[in-house]
Amino acid sequence: MDLRLRTISRDEHTAFVDSLPSASHMQVPSWGEVKPDWRPESLGWFDETGRITGTALVLHRPLPKLKRSLAYLPEGPLIDWYDHDLGRWLTPLLGHLKGQGAFSVKMGPPVVARRWDAATVKDAVADPDAHRLGEVEPTEQDPRAFALMDRLRTMGWQQSGGDSEEGFAAGQPRHVFQLPLADRSLDDILSGFNQLWRRNIKKAEKAGVKVVQGDYADLETFYALYTETAERDRFIPRPLAYFQRMWKALTAEDPDRMRLYLAAHDGEVLAAATMLTVGGHVWYSYGASTSRRREVQPNNAIQWQMIRDAHALGAHVYDFRGTTDTLDESNHLLGLLRFKVGTGGQAAEYVGEWDFPLNKVLHKAFQLYMARR
Template sequence: MAREARLIGPEEEKRFDAFVAGHPKGHFLQSYGWGEVKASTGWQPLRLVLEEEGRIIAAASLLKRRLPYINKAILYAPRGPVVDFHDPDLFSEILAAISRVARQEGAILLKIDPDIPESDRAVKELLQEKGFRLAARGTGFDGVQPRHVFRLDITPPLEELLANMHSKTRYNIRLAEKKGVVIKEDCTLEDLPVFYEILKETTLRDHFLVRSYNYFETMWREMVERGYAKLFLALYQGEAIAGTLAFIMGDKAWYLYGASSNRHRNVMPNYLLQWTMIRWAKEQGCTMYDFRGVPGDLDENNPLYGLYRFKKGFNGVFTEFVGEYDLVYSPFFYWLWQTAFPLYSHGFRRLLFWRKKARAAEE
């Protein structure tokens, strides 16, 4: 049967997302809307489909970015492509289609970080056979997407999910309720600045960068309004003290952004927020809830161990993915990108962080 690969436009957005949502390896990072979010940060989204008799059988949302100073680009398929990796012929076809796009766009590499467990030797062998090389090897948050996550099967009844949690986690959920923490689920765009202020407070406390408010406004427009994300706020005595952004695609949900104030942390709002999001995901028909990144280094002296312990308390399964793989189209420019560009990027990010911290101290 004849198969055709082609790039699509916005008129096929719903059809594209329907395929991604219904595929076992579909991910919100491969949605049409997420490409629009990344377009606000300098990436150009390209949506590719592979069809058979008019039916999509594989797809990829590709993010293209021009490299500084040279007329070249990189392609990145976050948690993609959306394809059955255990069908080598189908994977070869979508990969060949991506490579044609890469040549047209002057790309020096294709980066992927598929939703495939580290234990899947067959897929790792397939990637190596196709010329991919492992890119990120760290145990922390070295890659673009986290390599280690906690995932919770939420198909059991709520009572069973709660009973399976660590006793301290259950205690903290009930403590938050007893203390009067209320979760606001009907958030609107007017609540977004409140969440963002708490997020800025969190980043200063925990020493990481935060994107601009405009980025979150774009995320609201492209993901929340499409029904692929939802904002939750924890209120205590009428004050918002914590918040989260959850994402959904098909039968899967992800916890992506979390923020907590320095005030009233003793009433444990983050535990009740997670429990509320799990219940929400289950109500939406989801079967899996992803807590997102945790460190791969499980030493208790690791500064990120507290994050691991918090997420582990909900009884999710510690999951390690195969990691980032690069398919190199231009070895020389790839070497240049691997050596010179990281130095430029690291210096710029550090400068940006300290400028933001200085401005916050002046306010």
């Protein structure tokens, strides 16, 4: 049965996302306002009754001096990825985007292929013969995800270059760490934490660390800690304006779409973090902390408060976002993986991002340009 694709209004788009159990925060209409260098477009698939059956937020990035653009669907589109006839979804999408001047389409199906429980990851980290998580036997895997990847290849889609040597994809992270919350009490969730996590939470409580929600004005406090974190952890920070734009756009769409948390001790903010929510999926988005007074464990305190609030919202998963695939002790990201594993959650691997070159020459030139950056 064929589907009809057309542009849709913001209200139509939001209503469909709100009808789903969860969706990526990068597939809500407001996310297009967070990226000023991209032109956002909301698309909808309609069945024969006129009902919306899927949506996509497309971000168009124009090439300088050319009337061509890259069409990017981060962690989307929101369609039935297990439909054996994927062509009825993707063929009209490619046709529409080609008509919009796209030279290439990049998408990230929100489909998990494999999972590793915390015990498996912990054992892998301790195993000197294990070098990458992908080489470790998963706790569970979904054959439908591998069938999907075969289907995409048959249709001419190309899997993006995989993870970088540090374990993060060039676009959205392929490997993430998630803490299941569905049908679990807070006591059950806490008991799943390792001994170090539980001890650090108690240390923070005993020391008098207070975790509160901030507002737009507190983004400057967050940003001061964030830039300190960037220097310490060797990454390039986003500008303050990015977070201010994100706050305004997301909270205008839904007051709970984005929250800011601050952890203070004796009047000094030691850690801060942003939390995003769409349906039953909650993400720990950005975190920041100072090196001062680490002994009072503000990072554990802020995470525990965010997890409790996610649970109170009825979330079924608390998502720590990207994690490294490498298990090499020399990799500075391994400590972050250990921190997340301490919650007793699961490492998850998505099917990754996929490209469809509509103009092979421009697509290749763009790939070379990105590789040299």
